[in-house]
Amino acid sequence: MNHVPEAEWVAYLADKIPEALKIEYENHLYSCDKCLSAYMEAMEKEEFGPDIEGFDIAGPVMDSISRLKEGPVEGEKQLRKEKSLRTITRHYLIAAGFTILLMAGGVFQSLTEYVDSVESISEKETQSLTDGLIDKTFNWMDTIEKKNKEGFRNE
Numbered sequence: 001m002n003h004v005p006e007a008e009w010v011a012y013l014a015d016k017i018p019e020a021l022k023i024e025y026e027n028h029l030y031s032c033d034k035c036l037s038a039y040m041e042a043m044e045k046e047e048f049g050p051d052i053e054g055f056d057i058a059g060p061v062m063d064s065i066s067r068l069k070e071g072p073v074e075g076e077k078q079l080r081k082e083k084s085l086r087t088i089t090r091h092y093l094i095a096a097g098f099t100i101l102l103m104a105g106g107v108f109q110s111l112t113e114y115v116d117s118v119e120s121i122s123e124k125e126t127q128s129l130t131d132g133l134i135d136k137t138f139n140w141m142d143t144i145e146k147k148n149k150e151g152f153r154n155e
């Protein structure tokens with residue numbers, strides 16, 4: 001199969017391509033890094049771009065109003081909702097798959113190792129700081145004790 005252009009991913013995300021083609025694209029996605037990054041880019045644009053049709057508040061409100069007016073939910077609208085829910089689940093699964101890929105690639109592994117090393121360093125520093133405080137306190141107590149003894153002697 002040929003690479004999928006980003007415009008096609010936009011159409012895919014907008015649910016504008018046939019189901020059979022979607023499956024084909026998805027199968028390709030799992031075996032092609034290039035198309036995976038194109039897909040991720042398309043998804044970012046879809047989510048944060050100026051085109052926010054999907055977040056139109058009037059849609060759901062109008063839906064519930066018409067539901068109140070007409071009684072039972074029309075089958076067509078229900079079907080559309082189920083379809084978009086399925087698309088969201090699908091995107092979520094793809095993102096999860098991408099995370100697993102990253103983990104397998106050791107990206108998170110090296111990150112955790114880095115955090116561990118930073119943490120152990122700061123732990124050591126805290127340890128020595130505490131030790132220093134204890135030492136100082138003991139020295140101070142010793143000094144007081146000596147002074148007291150000297151004082152007794154002087155009397």
Ligand SMILES: [Zn+2]
Nearest residue numbers: 003004032035
């Ligand atoms: Zn490809």
